[in-house]
Amino acid sequence: MGKRNEIGAHVKIAFDNLCSVKALGFEDRNSCMILFYAAENLLMATFKAEDIPNSQWRGSAQHQLDRMVDLLPDECYLKEKFRILDPLTAYATTYRYPTVSGKAMKPMTAEETKRMATTLAGLVSKYCKHFGVDLKQESPKSLHAKPMREPSFEQAPEPAAPSA
Numbered sequence: 001m002g003k004r005n006e007i008g009a010h011v012k013i014a015f016d017n018l019c020s021v022k023a024l025g026f027e028d029r030n031s032c033m034i035l036f037y038a039a040e041n042l043l044m045a046t047f048k049a050e051d052i053p054n055s056q057w058r059g060s061a062q063h064q065l066d067r068m069v070d071l072l073p074d075e076c077y078l079k080e081k082f083r084i085l086d087p088l089t090a091y092a093t094t095y096r097y098p099t100v101s102g103k104a105m106k107p108m109t110a111e112e113t114k115r116m117a118t119t120l121a122g123l124v125s126k127y128c129k130h131f132g133v134d135l136k137q138e139s140p141k142s143l144h145a146k147p148m149r150e151p152s153f154e155q156a157p158e159p160a161a162p163s164a
Helices: 002-024 031-050 054-058 065-070 079-083 086-091 110-131
Strands: none
Touching: 002 031, 002 110, 031 065, 031 079, 031 086, 031 110, 065 079, 065 086, 079 110, 086 110
16 A cells, blocks of 8 residues: 555656646746656656665665666656656756856756656656546545556546646
């Protein structure tokens, strides 16, 4: 049950992050940072389903989407979709602080941010369908914790993903 609770919570947090980005707007400098955390939560849900222990990704892979994705088995059909999100890593690490010369790094353009949000909205939808997560619940549980091996066509509540 704990595994299903964690998967449901990670998917819900990713969805909530997307809702926050929609509220802030794609041009807000914090939106790309929030999108990173949405991606990270989906990867953490995947790790849970794959039985990849926290200790395996919390070390050198922590906050590095490309390294986190590398830990996924090739059989995970969404592995390559996550590669599109690699640029978000900079917004969770170096972007949070000024450079050593005291300059604030530029955020992604609104168009780039919108593209990332659209990709993540599609992923959240796939996760809801695969795991049977009902985002209308405050603390949703997944119906199962099976790894993502091929697209699932199970009927599950369709999330009201924010329009990008």
